[in-house]
Amino acid sequence: MQIEIARIITTAIESAQEIGALPHFAPPEIVVERPKDPSHGDYAVPSALQMARLARMAPLQIAERIVNFLEETAYFSKVEVAPPGFINFRLAESWLVQQVDNVLQRGPAYGCFPPQKGGPKKVQVEFLSANPTGPFVVGSGRNAVLGDTLANLFQASGYEVQREYYINDVGTQIDHLATALQVRYAQALGEEVADPKEYAGQYLVEIGEVLAEEYGDQFLHGDNTDFMRREALSRILNTIREDTELIGVRFDRWFSEASLYTEQTYDLVYSKLESQALLFERDGAIWLRSDEDDEDKENVVVRSDGRPTYFASDIAYVWDKLVKRNFDRAIYIWGADHHGHVKRLKGATEALTLDPYKITIILYQLVSITRDGEPVRQSKRSGDFITVREVVEEIGSDAFRFMLLTRSADSAMELDLELAKRESSENPVYYIQYAHARITSIFRRAKEDGATMGGGDVNLLEHPSEIELIRQILRFPEAVRFATDNLAPHQLTYYAQELAAAFHAFYRDCHVVIEDDELTAARLKLVKAAQITLANNLHIMGMSVPDQM
């Protein structure tokens, strides 16, 4: 609808200019906004204000002339000019009510958009990608919820989406992990060995015991680093996989960092950079040159001992995403503690002569965990952390996801475990789900009374609460689009609450199953449309859609 209004305005300006009612100038981009005050209509266009200088006319006068040239449509009951120069559009109720049938027809696809012309764009959302050195911890939960919801949004917006987990399976941390597991394994076999300095958490003790049970002492002596590394990785990744599924997150691909080396992606990228003279040596290490002669921007690619850095993998990885796998867009979800790496990744992308606009890095501010106001330390190395599983078992997946989703990625949040438990019953997600459960209950009641929505005439809907509910339902596609375009999944939680509020108000004002069969049928249609919208919204947010609570 916003696009439609922009189109109508543009043609009106053009025809006014042809006749000479408006002077000739290149009109600015037409913005169509949702006024905060409902008395200003459903949509407002401030273009006349923006054009005042270009046209050298008073905004009110411009607005009036534009309105005079607007084509007739069935959408609006009123188009008016308001000081200081807004053009306000009010949707006609006759048009609004008919949209209910449209929503019913679209069903589960309502709010989803068709693929772009010329086939869907391929988007990859790479998220979580937590070091596989320990379980799925609460702090990473925000990453998972953000990434998964964003992937859902892109899917709804007509993109082909891949969800990927990048496994950091090379490097010193993994070696330390293997060493620590070797110790735990030996301890499980009754050897007197000092506890490992790093990764001292209970989970490795358990894995060590399992290994002792399965393999006996055959890996007790000699160098078993490879074996320990493999076992630690696969077993930890398994628990991460199980735990992400606990909150409804599934990855399409688990991408191994090591594969960048075994499949020569790294070699390819290295020689490409080398041939362009972008690499140089200093202090025995290989560095990536920066465009500007800014030493801070230069980064080590190969250490002086010959081993490639994490940054080297990053370069090969972005090549893999954009060239080997040909994604139109690659989205990275990173914690704000990685913000220093944004520039160097963008720089590396440019060095490879790839389009840096194809990669988007979303930084989310960190989640600090407290218990009754006291900070809880989070460190996998020290083995001191709270897992997602523990919290979800206390408060449930829906409340967990909602809590982490509802705030903008830009704001740091504090999660108090005790408070979360105490307040989980007040989580707004239940307000939304309750609206859905109430609707199911209405249909249960209708069935008992033999009422159906078949043949219902939506033109009978006219109560202000009915109209308001329809308005909210019709905002859904806009909300999906907005959240996608602005990479702002948290917006969905606010829209959902407003939709649910409109339903609850309707529920109070308008009894659905009543004597009047015609009106009952019409209202059942409306209620069904509301149910579809609530369900689709909850699905995108990755939450369950309960019929009863």
Place this chain on the structure above:
RNA sequence: GUCUCCGUAGCUCAGUGGAUAGAGUAUUUGGUUGCGGACCAAAGGGCCGCAGGUUCGAAUCCUGCCGGGGACACCA
């Protein structure tokens, strides 16, 4: 020191350069002979951190300052 995010109602937070800045919660008050009261309605509550600037118009953009979080490795 450099980079970055945040500062909006008692609290937790939304807010796309637009009109009288919103929600949840808390506080106070009211509401159902009814399809689920996990609901609805009303009231009070604000130098949008401070100071400049840009603009017809700034919570929003720019600069500086104050306060808080985070990052500044041949770790990942």
